[in-house]
Amino acid sequence: MTDSLLSIHKLTTQIGRDDGAIIPVSSVSFDIHPGETFALLGESGCGKSMTALSVMRLLPPAGKITEGEIFLDGINLRDLPEVDMRAQRGGNIGMIFQEPMTSLNPVLTVAYQVGEAVKLHDEEHAGDIDARVLELLQQVGIPDPERRMSEYPHQLSGGMKQRVMIAMALAGRPKLLIADEPTTALDVTIQAQVLDLLRDLQKRTDMAILLITHDLGVVAETADRVGVMYAGEIIETAPVDTFFAEPQHPYSQRLFDALPSVERRNRPLTAIEGNVPSLAETFRGCRFRSRCDVAKEICATELPPWHGDQEHGYLCHLQQLRSESIEAPQEASISEQEPGKNVLRVEQMQLYFPIKKGLLRRTVGHVRAVDGIDLDISSGKTVALVGESGCGKTTVGKGILQLLRPTSGSVQLNGTELTKLKGENLRSLRAGMQMIFQDPASSMNPRMTVEAIVSEGLIAQKIGKDRSERLERVKAILDRVGLPERFMKRYPHEFSGGQRQRIAIARSLVLRPDLLVCDEPTSALDVSVQAQILNLLKEIQDEAKIAYLFITHNISVVSYLADEVAVMYLGRIVEQGDVDTVLGDPKHPYTQALLSAVPVADPQREREIIRLPGDMPSPANPPSGCHFHPRCPRATDICSQSWPELSKSGTHKVWCHLHG
Amino acid sequence: MRLLIAVSFLLCWLLAALFGSSFFGDANHINLELILKAPSLDAPLGYDELGRSVAARLIDGARVALLVSVITVFVSALFGSVVGLVSGYYGGWVDRIVSRIIDIVLAFPGILLAIALAAVLGPGIENLVIAISAVGWVGYARLARAQAMSLRSRDHVTAAIALGSGEGVILFRHVLPLMWIPLMVEASFGLASVIVAEAGLSFLGLGVQPPDASWGSMIREGSRFLLVSPHLAIFPGLAIMAVVLAANLLGDWLRDRLDVKRF
Numbered sequence: 001m002t003d004s005l006l007s008i009h010k011l012t013t014q015i016g017r018d019d020g021a022i023i024p025v026s027s028v029s030f031d032i033h034p035g036e037t038f039a040l041l042g043e044s045g046c047g048k049s050m051t052a053l054s055v056m057r058l059l060p061p062a063g064k065i066t067e068g069e070i071f072l073d074g075i076n077l078r079d080l081p082e083v084d085m086r087a088q089r090g091g092n093i094g095m096i097f098q099e100p101m102t103s104l105n106p107v108l109t110v111a112y113q114v115g116e117a118v119k120l121h122d123e124e125h126a127g128d129i130d131a132r133v134l135e136l137l138q139q140v141g142i143p144d145p146e147r148r149m150s151e152y153p154h155q156l157s158g159g160m161k162q163r164v165m166i167a168m169a170l171a172g173r174p175k176l177l178i179a180d181e182p183t184t185a186l187d188v189t190i191q192a193q194v195l196d197l198l199r200d201l202q203k204r205t206d207m208a209i210l211l212i213t214h215d216l217g218v219v220a221e222t223a224d225r226v227g228v229m230y231a232g233e234i235i236e237t238a239p240v241d242t243f244f245a246e247p248q249h250p251y252s253q254r255l256f257d258a259l260p261s262v263e264r265r266n267r268p269l270t271a272i273e274g275n276v277p278s279l280a281e282t283f284r285g286c287r288f289r290s291r292c293d294v295a296k297e298i299c300a301t302e303l304p305p306w307h308g309d310q311e312h313g314y315l316c317h318l319q320q321l322r323s324e325s326i327e328a329p330q331e332a333s334i335s336e337q338e339p340g341k342n343v344l345r346v347e348q349m350q351l352y353f354p355i356k357k358g359l360l361r362r363t364v365g366h367v368r369a370v371d372g373i374d375l376d377i378s379s380g381k382t383v384a385l386v387g388e389s390g391c392g393k394t395t396v397g398k399g400i401l402q403l404l405r406p407t408s409g410s411v412q413l414n415g416t417e418l419t420k421l422k423g424e425n426l427r428s429l430r431a432g433m434q435m436i437f438q439d440p441a442s443s444m445n446p447r448m449t450v451e452a453i454v455s456e457g458l459i460a461q462k463i464g465k466d467r468s469e470r471l472e473r474v475k476a477i478l479d480r481v482g483l484p485e486r487f488m489k490r491y492p493h494e495f496s497g498g499q500r501q502r503i504a505i506a507r508s509l510v511l512r513p514d515l516l517v518c519d520e521p522t523s524a525l526d527v528s529v530q531a532q533i534l535n536l537l538k539e540i541q542d543e544a545k546i547a548y549l550f551i552t553h554n555i556s557v558v559s560y561l562a563d564e565v566a567v568m569y570l571g572r573i574v575e576q577g578d579v580d581t582v583l584g585d586p587k588h589p590y591t592q593a594l595l596s597a598v599p600v601a602d603p604q605r606e607r608e609i610i611r612l613p614g615d616m617p618s619p620a621n622p623p624s625g626c627h628f629h630p631r632c633p634r635a636t637d638i639c640s641q642s643w644p645e646l647s648k649s650g651t652h653k654v655w656c657h658l659h660g
Numbered sequence: 661m662r663l664l665i666a667v668s669f670l671l672c673w674l675l676a677a678l679f680g681s682s683f684f685g686d687a688n689h690i691n692l693e694l695i696l697k698a699p700s701l702d703a704p705l706g707y708d709e710l711g712r713s714v715a716a717r718l719i720d721g722a723r724v725a726l727l728v729s730v731i732t733v734f735v736s737a738l739f740g741s742v743v744g745l746v747s748g749y750y751g752g753w754v755d756r757i758v759s760r761i762i763d764i765v766l767a768f769p770g771i772l773l774a775i776a777l778a779a780v781l782g783p784g785i786e787n788l789v790i791a792i793s794a795v796g797w798v799g800y801a802r803l804a805r806a807q808a809m810s811l812r813s814r815d816h817v818t819a820a821i822a823l824g825s826g827e828g829v830i831l832f833r834h835v836l837p838l839m840w841i842p843l844m845v846e847a848s849f850g851l852a853s854v855i856v857a858e859a860g861l862s863f864l865g866l867g868v869q870p871p872d873a874s875w876g877s878m879i880r881e882g883s884r885f886l887l888v889s890p891h892l893a894i895f896p897g898l899a900i901m902a903v904v905l906a907a908n909l910l911g912d913w914l915r916d917r918l919d920v921k922r923f
Contacts, residue, residue: 361756403818430824443815447837457823504819511823 004031005208006055006176011068013047013054022279024050026232027068029310034175035202037209039219039240042229043526045276048212051229052178055210056095057085073175091121094169094207098181100161104153110137111149114167121172136167141197143614157615159190166197173205180212187388188553189612192597195222196609214526216259217599220244225311228252231276231287236314240603248307248314251288258531259601260560262583268535269560272528275496286317294318340378342415343514343547344400344433348372349409351392351399355620367620369395371571372409379514380545384558384579386594387568390616393551396568397517400549401433402426414514431461434508438520440500444492450503451488454478457511477510481536498529502536509540517549522557534561555598559583564651567591570627571619572643577652587654589632626657634658663913669906677726680719687716688871696889706891709881714895717873721896724785724862724874725903729854732789736796737847741839743797744804749812749835758805762798770795771860778866788867792857796850803846807839841918848911852904859900875900 013025024047032038040048053059055070057077070077072092077085089095097103105113114136115129125132130149137145140163153161162182169177179198183191199222202209211223219226219240226243228236228251236249247253257270274291277283286292289299296317304317351370354363369392377383385393398404400411402418411418413433421429434457437443444453454474457463464470475485481502492500501521508516518537522530538561541548550562558565559579566576567588575588586592593610600607612631617623623630629639638657647659681687691711699706705714747758765773774791781787811817812835820834861867862876870877875896882892 398818401822403821427824427826430822433822435819435822437815437819439815443819445816445820445834445838448833456820456825456829460820460824460826460829507819507823 003033005034005073006032006210007069007071008051008055009069009071011051011054011070012066013050013059013063014066015050015060015063017062020280024232024279025054028229028232028234029068030227030234030237031310032176032208032210034208035206036225037202037211037223039211039213039223039226040229040234041213041216041219041226043214043276043528045279046229047232047279048229049180052095052180052210052212055178056089056093058089087121090117090169090174091172092174093176093178094172094174095178096162096165096169096180096182098184100158100165100185101153103165104161106153109150109152110156110164114164114171117168117171132171133167136170137164139170139201140164140167141193142167157190158186159193159615162186162190162194163197166194166201170201170205174207176208176210177202178210178212181214182211183218184213184215188555188597188599189388189593190615191218191599192609193611195599196611198222215599216255216527216601220601220603221599228255231283232279233287233315235288235316237310238312238314242312244601244603249288249316250292250294250318252314254293255527256601258528260531260534260556262559262580264560268538269531271531271535273532275498275529286315340380340545340547342376343379343413344375344377344549345410345412346373346375346400347410347412348374349396349399349411350407351395351404352407365620367618368571368622369619370399370406371619371622373566373568373571373573375400375549375566375573377515377547377549379547380541381564382541382548382550382562383564383566384550384552384562385566385568386552386555386558388553388594388616390619391568392571392619393568394519397435397519397549397551400515401430401435401517403435428461431457431463431511432513433515433517434511434513435517435519436501436504436508436521439524440497440504441492443504444500444507446492449489449491450478450483453492453503454507454510457507461511463511473510474506477506480509480540481506496529497525498532501525501533505533505536505540509544512544513546515547515549517551519551520553523552523554530557537561555583555595567594570616570622572627572655573653574628574656575652575654577650581650581652587652587659588628588656589634589658590628593633626655662909666906666909666913669902670910673722673726673903673906676719677722680722681716684716684719685713687712687720687873689713689716696885696892698889699891705895706889708878708892709885709889714878714892717878718875718895718899720873721875721878722899724868724872725855725858725900728785728788728792728858729851732792732796732854732858733847733850735789736793737800737843737850739793740797740800740802741804741836741843744801744806745808745831745836745839747801748805748808749831751809751812755805758801762802762805765795765798766802768795771857774857774861775864775866778861783866783869785868788858788861791861791866792854795857796854799850800843800846803842804839807842808835811835811838845911845915845918848907848914852907852911855900855904855907 009029011025011028012023015022015024028051030038040051042048054065065078077088111130111133114133118125118129118132122132133149134145137148142148142160142163156164183194186194198209213219223240225239227234228249230251236252247256254270254272258272260269272291277287277290285300285302286304289295298317304315306315307313307319349370350372352366352368355365355367356362357364373396375383385396387393395404399406406419413429416429451474454477455470458470458473464473478485483499483502522533525533540546552558562579565579565582566573569590575582575586575591582591583595586595593612596607596610610633614631625640625642626644629635632639636657644655644657647654689712694707694711696709697707703713703715705718708714743758747755774795777791777794778787781790817830817834820830858867859876862874863880868874868877878896879893885892
């Protein structure tokens with residue numbers, strides 16, 4: 001295969017001066033052929049984005065390429081003068097980024113921004129830029145493009161913005177499109193649309209795509225070949241089918257083992273212990289050695305050899321094929337189905353935010369973030385609340401904990417009504433209900449030590465008579481969440497994401513709550529660390545019989561962890577029931593679409609994606625009748641007229657006219 | 661380097677203000693034989709129109725400047741921060757009233773308001789402090805309010821509420837400690853502007869009264885003899901410039917060093 005479009009050979013990139021420099025990319029080689037999608041897969045900090053930026057020669061000011069060559073279509077990009085490089089960027093190479101919100105200029109119209117790219121890179125159309133812009137917007141599937149051209153980025157939804165970014169990248173008719181986590185910031189139904197679009201564009205224009213992602217599901221769906229990066233190196237390259245059937249490198253294998261799924265219910269996930277090594281050190285052996293469970297002595301002393309060729313091979317001392325996947329043994333299931341006592345009962349909870357306008361701040365309307373939901377959770381059980389961003393699921397969590405006060409309805413914790421309580425009465429009940437946040441970094445005061453953070457709740461609830469007694473409890477709980485005692489005097493910024501989330505869990509658990517609201521507790525974490533945290537949460541639930549309300553958009557986490565699922569759309573629950581029933585036999589068209597859009601880490605699996613047109617409407621002005629009817633593929637006349645009655649079969653509840 | 665210059669200037673100022681008077685004699689001692697005497701080796705800064713030692717008066721002025729600036733910055737920073745903290749954290753109608761007051765005070769040219777106040781209250785150091793503080797607190801209040809508003813919605817504050825911590829703990833443990841860095845930076849710049857304001861008011865005769873010395877009043881008296889004896893105005897002018905520059909350099913350094921964005 002000599003006709004590769006992009007050829008990277010032994011690329012090494014350095015950031016910072018020679019003393020104490022970080023090497024985020026070290027000796028990376030791969031080729032991409034025209035019309036091919038090559039995925040760089042890796043966890044955060046593995047150097048995948050830096051590789052892409054090296055290709056674009058857009059490294060941060062302190063960064064430079066120290067070794068290696070980059071050829072695009074026979075042109076050596078590394079030696080190219082900056083003037084010519086500028087023509088390559090946006091010309092032969094297009095790039096799209098993770099955050100479409102920050103990649104577009106908020107004060108310029110869509111037509112202007114796309115037109116600028118056309119002006120720079122498309123001489124043919126220099127005379128009639130607007131026509132070309134319109135053509136590009138049509139190409140990326142933006143509905144009503146004439147109207148959209150004169151709009152500003154804030155008037156577009158996230159998915160639309162990403163489409164505009166893609167249109168800009170296409171303006172120069174690139175031969176190579178670099179997509180850096182193009183769908184990570186988007187909801188699954190929108191992600192499915194965007195991935196579809198990329199595939200479709202590739203088919204039509206024969207461009208090559210370098211896809212950078214951390215999501216095995218996205219790789220399985222879109223890529224032809226994959227390169228796995230770990231700590232700055234490519235440790236395995238393979239065609240996608242082979243990779244998913246037989247991953248070779250121990251790290252790749254563990255990544256698959258760490259994925260939560262239905263099959264792994266009732267047993268711990270295989271977490272990869274520890275963290276990625278610092279890229280400032282010089283490696284004498286294998287970079288994965290310290291976390292590898294099949295490491296040998298040689299792994300510490302000698303750099304591992306590459307088996308196979310550049311198209312298909314792996315970097316490891318071991319020459320085995322697929323080792324037995326390490327599945328932790330199934331634990332003696334303790335789930336004797338004794339009905340636990342009810343911990344939380346939510347009835348018809350509504351939470352509206354007033355929209356105020358004018359000098360007198362008169363209320364002109366309401367954002368109906370939560371519009372009447374019912375929930376019941378028993379001790380030791382997990383209820384997952386699933387939905388896309390903006391559906392109100394986080395507001396439900398905060399409303400239950402009285403961090404936002406519900407507008408109406410009832411919330412009972414162990415039989416005590418919370419919505420009427422105030423001040424000291426409410427404060428003393430807070431020990432019974434705790435919350436874990438999505439971003440552990442911002443959920444802790446950066447100026448408090450771990451000891452102060454964890455003991456704050458004890459002081460607030462007046463538990464323990466003096467400091468030493470509290471200290472004992474802090475030590476015990478830190479030990480329980482797997483943190484050594486010596487961490488107590490340190491500050492949050494000294495820890496990794498996974499460790500911080502452990503601290504946050506310790507802070508909640510030290511109060512021995514009956515209810516724990518987990519708001520996307522693992523979505524800011526890498527897959528291997530996510531497995532550690534999920535294991536911990538599951539163990540703790542088994543021990544202390546805590547009721548979990550698990551708020552998430554990640555369906556595989558739900559299938560692994562939850563007993564019951566509630567699917568939310570625009571402030572209301574549309575389907576609710578046992579996890580197996582809802583995920584296995586979804587009744588509501590929205591649940592069906594949501595589940596079908598989740599990328600599956602298995603390229604063999606054929607699936608029919610139900611495409612939802614448009615975006616979620618604003619909760620300030622929800623559609624009449626069933627909120628979902630404007631996007632529903634099976635909507636009938638009645639759907640726009642009235643909110644459907646509950647239809648129930650066993651414990652499975654659906655709110656849909658089709659099942660009335 | 662920047663820091664070295666700033667700190668050494670400020671240290672000189674501090675030492676001069678605290679201990680200088682014992683070396684340079686009485687600032688109000690009149691010696692008619694030495695009227696308007698130019699600087700010489702014996703008296704490097706010369707004498708003024710009443711034959712008083714410029715060096716001694718400069719030291720006196722340093723003490724006034726130190727006293728006024730430190731107290732004023734302290735008073736306005738404390739008052740402004742607390743007002744801003746409460747207004748930003750609680751929001752609602754308290755916030756709306758406070759914001760309007762801040763807007764109104766800011767709409768006046770600050771020095772004019774201070775002049776008016778000093779004129780009403782009458783001259784003197786205490787009134788000088790009151791007049792400058794009355795204008796100065798709004799800067800801190802505005803900054804503290806913005807900080808409190810953004811910190812209030814951070815997860816760690818929500819977490820503290822969820823743990824059942826009281827409002828005092830939340831305000832003083834979770835919000836205030838995270839906003840004092842930008843306030844410190846503001847205060848170090850504030851030091852410079854207070855010195856200028858004090859000099860300005862004294863220059864207009866609203867501050868320290870004769871025969872006591874202040875840098876502003878020295879410049880005013882010296883300006884009448886600018887063509888004959890320029891040293892009368894030049895030395896206090898240089899003193900003001902040095903201290904203001906040093907305070908600004910210190911503020912710059914603090915801002916870069918304690919980069920607010922880093923946490």
